Amino acid sequence: MTRPQLAEFMRRMEPGSVAIIPAAREVTRSHDTEYRFRQDSDFYYLTGFREPDALAVVAPGREKPFTLFVRPRDREKETWNGRRAGVEGAKERFGADEALPVEEFDAKLVELLDGAGTLYYRLGGSNPELDQTVIRQLARMRAMGWRKVRPPQTIIDPATLIHEMRLFKSEEEIKLMRRSADIAAEAHREAMASARPGMKEYELDALIEYVFRRRGSAAPAYNSIVGSGANATILHYVDNDAELKDGDLLLIDAGAEYEGFASDITRTFPVNGKFTDAQRDIYRLVLDCQEECIRMVRPGVTLDEMHQRSVEILTEGMVRLGLLKGEAPKLIEEEAYKKFYMHRLSHYLGMDVHDAGAYHVDGQPRAVEPGVVITVEPGLYIAEDAEDIPDRYRGIGVRIEDDVLVTPEGFDVLTDKAPKQIEEIEALMKGSRQ
Numbered sequence: 001m002t003r004p005q006l007a008e009f010m011r012r013m014e015p016g017s018v019a020i021i022p023a024a025r026e027v028t029r030s031h032d033t034e035y036r037f038r039q040d041s042d043f044y045y046l047t048g049f050r051e052p053d054a055l056a057v058v059a060p061g062r063e064k065p066f067t068l069f070v071r072p073r074d075r076e077k078e079t080w081n082g083r084r085a086g087v088e089g090a091k092e093r094f095g096a097d098e099a100l101p102v103e104e105f106d107a108k109l110v111e112l113l114d115g116a117g118t119l120y121y122r123l124g125g126s127n128p129e130l131d132q133t134v135i136r137q138l139a140r141m142r143a144m145g146w147r148k149v150r151p152p153q154t155i156i157d158p159a160t161l162i163h164e165m166r167l168f169k170s171e172e173e174i175k176l177m178r179r180s181a182d183i184a185a186e187a188h189r190e191a192m193a194s195a196r197p198g199m200k201e202y203e204l205d206a207l208i209e210y211v212f213r214r215r216g217s218a219a220p221a222y223n224s225i226v227g228s229g230a231n232a233t234i235l236h237y238v239d240n241d242a243e244l245k246d247g248d249l250l251l252i253d254a255g256a257e258y259e260g261f262a263s264d265i266t267r268t269f270p271v272n273g274k275f276t277d278a279q280r281d282i283y284r285l286v287l288d289c290q291e292e293c294i295r296m297v298r299p300g301v302t303l304d305e306m307h308q309r310s311v312e313i314l315t316e317g318m319v320r321l322g323l324l325k326g327e328a329p330k331l332i333e334e335e336a337y338k339k340f341y342m343h344r345l346s347h348y349l350g351m352d353v354h355d356a357g358a359y360h361v362d363g364q365p366r367a368v369e370p371g372v373v374i375t376v377e378p379g380l381y382i383a384e385d386a387e388d389i390p391d392r393y394r395g396i397g398v399r400i401e402d403d404v405l406v407t408p409e410g411f412d413v414l415t416d417k418a419p420k421q422i423e424e425i426e427a428l429m430k431g432s433r434q
């Protein structure tokens, strides 16, 4: 049976065209060992096939529209490196109309492309060697005109179609994203319950990954950020090797990948379980901002409008707290807020943590629609050596991040099982210490 995503892709392709979609390849970590393999999102979306070194050739309207080139079965290689579906499995389990050993791709290419007016292939994508193969065979075809070979006239990037499809999550995909969000929320709760002064950030990093794996997540969706004290003010802090200090805040940005779908949660909480007044000031402001921005989510709103609102709320709050001096509108115009709020509020979320899909249409910010999942993640990051600000705010970093599904009526927060109200966090942490 054809996977619905592949069937839809074929419907959207030009009549008589052919697409070549490569799988990811293994990447060396050191000497002769590889990083844990992670399938290419577009390839996985269309095929559901998890092995490396495969290629999908999609040709709607042909007798055999879906061909998978795969690593063939090989007793010795499978004994060393693991099982393969092989050409039989590609047909039986992955719905390929035709399956061939990947070594035969080069020799088959002319035949596959012959007569296709349009080739969908992402030149300059993740596989430069494949680019060379495609270019070489196209050149050969052009030189073979006298043999009635008809090379494609147009080359289109298939990502334009696939990414547009990936932006809108099906019911089935939303289920997987809910599960991914639940797993990540559980990991954040466990981290809150376990954090103690004297622990190392990496202990919580490991605990989070353990909770992910225990619940069937293959891996974190991105490198977890576990930053205590001023480390929380470094946006992509991943050293995760400092000691948690009594009186510091801890910022954890960690999400799971579950059946190919990411969650992306940030929570910030006090290492000792109790916010100080200064921490509370900053936290309240970020939380108020986040809650108001989440309430804006509904079909028709743009991420730009939401971001702009977050800038207003945070700038006005920073003036109140003495972090910025002057009138909010002027500070916004001069982008003075960027000293403490330097990233965007939202991004798409799906198979990739910063997911596929166009943010602009015809040069204009694009409105969200039902089935789109976004993050809402305002933050304030006050460097230890920030000048001209009240002392008590130095070295405080706070971000609060949830994953939000756009629904026909408005929004659905997928990650609401991760506590973020001050009282909830303090109660959970107090309970874990008795």
Ligand code: GLY
Binding pocket: 222, 253, 264, 347, 353, 377, 401
């Ligand atoms: N963890 C990456 C992000 O929040 O966008």
Ligand code: MN
Binding pocket: 264, 347, 375, 377, 401
């Ligand atoms: Mn994010």
Ligand code: MN
Binding pocket: 253, 254, 264, 265, 266, 401
């Ligand atoms: Mn994040």
